[in-house]
Amino acid sequence: MDIKKRKPIVAVVGRPNVGKSTLFNALAGEKISIVKDTPGITRDRIYADINWLDYSFTLVDTGGIEPDSNDVILKQMRLQAEIAIETADVILFMVDVKQGLVDSDSKVCDMLRKSHKPVLLVVNKVDDFNKYMTDVYEFYNLGIGDPYPVSSANMLGIGDLLDEVVKHFPEQSGEEIEDDRIKVAVVGKPNVGKSSLINKILGQNRLIVSDIAGTTRDAVDTDVKYNDKEYVFIDTAGVRRKNKIKEDLEHYMIIRTVSAVERADVVVLMIDATNGVTEQDAKIAGIAHDRGKATIIAVNKWDAVEKDDKTIYRFTEEVKKVLSFMPYAEIIFISAMTGQRINKLFEIIDAVNENHNMRVGTGVLNEIMTRAVSMQQPPTDKGKRLKLFYITQTGVKPPTFVIFVNDKELMHFSYVRYIENQIRDTFGFNGTPLKFIIRERKEDE
16 A cells, blocks of 8 residues: 655744744745746745655744734734744744744744644844854743744855754654555535535434544534445545634635644545636646645536526636646535435545556556557657656656656647546546656666
8 A cells, every 4th residue: 555644744833923934934035935826826935845854844834924014914924933833743833033022922922832742933034143042042932942032134154953853753653654545625615505514424324423523623524424435525624613714714724724634535626606706716626736635526516506507517618727837636516515415426536546556567557658659649859759668657646657768858738638638538547637757767777
């Protein structure tokens, strides 16, 4: 069985202008994953995937604060801290050596300390260690351990900080590895019907249910048994939160979505049929796509839409247009309220999960590739023609293929897409993205 570890999540919390986004950009590099945009999707700089030594993790920015009055700042910092405490494995609490210790820093620190999560105190803008070290010591007064002096702008002290961050990542527990139930994350905008769907699934008599508090987060994982098969539904709806956070808090929604999608095998993206497909839906879809997850688009509240014989066709076209970067996604029209097509939803979850784990023999792949090349000649550049030597599948979740060629530069995106389409014509792979890695080798190898 392929073991896929969940990436740890590291959240940055801090007042305005302490340099959170400078740290964010410094770690993510200018080729930040949020800007390597999937065609057709724009995204805010909220999260980025970072690699350090042998570790990879997701860095999330818990949101900007409008510096209005001290009162507003403290309220919004508490909100940031809540987001970080709920979703992160490690919290970076950032302060500014030049502004010194501020009252709101101490208050937020109390919240973070009570969370029992690993918190690293990052003192930013230490551009000269000799000059500022005495000012750094002031932050020992916060009582959350050693301060880490850094300069995000000049990339000083970042390596030491990251060495410390990765020490706090949770060990992968054995029990997580053996769990072969399909994990389904239900994601979508606020009020799209995520909780209603999960409640409807749980309300059916064929299901036996137990609630276990999520292993590392407050989101609750729900065990579901449907037609004698077991599933785990990961709930991002936030229905079980004690205090309602403003629903329009997009940062909050995106960070919850990233942490749920990270743990899932299959993502069910719910869209509100009465609102149509929005840019916010595309953002959420982009998170699943970037992470290579099997995806189902469930158009909810379909019972509330006036229909003629072309309604489904028109809506499907609209979904495909707005989410053009994931043409592989399966689309289903449901009603969480009436339970319409929920049994069909489970059939599709099983099918896309199977495709997400599908392996294709090397012999068959090379036959498909040879046939594709003879039907459409590979591109040339300045008289040099691309040659494809060999293709093999190296992994699943998502199915990953390596193609060996004579010159990587000649392997245009469009030709990779062409090869992908040929493989899909034969094997379907509905509902799952495919990943292609292009490697170069000499002709005589």
